[in-house]
Amino acid sequence: MSKLSIIVPVYNSENYITTCINSLLNQNLDDFEIILVDDCSPDNSGEICDRLAKKDGRIKVIHKEKNGGISEARKTGLQAANGEWILFVDS
Numbered sequence: 001m002s003k004l005s006i007i008v009p010v011y012n013s014e015n016y017i018t019t020c021i022n023s024l025l026n027q028n029l030d031d032f033e034i035i036l037v038d039d040c041s042p043d044n045s046g047e048i049c050d051r052l053a054k055k056d057g058r059i060k061v062i063h064k065e066k067n068g069g070i071s072e073a074r075k076t077g078l079q080a081a082n083g084e085w086i087l088f089v090d091s
Helices: 017-025 045-055 069-080
Strands: 004-010 032-038 059-063 085-088
Touching: 004 017, 004 045, 004 069, 017 032, 017 045, 032 045, 032 069, 045 059, 059 069, 069 085
Parallel strands: 004 032, 004 085, 032 059
Antiparallel strands: none
């Protein structure tokens, strides 16, 4: 179990998601997971998330089948979270 689960809803974020995730990965804390919830983004955000996850085992990507908005994306991330603490970050 990770100490911290960081849930990031992703929608139309292709210009920002890499910077967002790199800033999370560059923290002093190592015991965390990042859950990227692709909320059916029509841009390349989902593919970028998949590439980032291949580079770091702490990143998990969930691709939703239907866009549900930020609240639903956060709920989806909560269901997958394993951390003792939860943090929400917007992409």
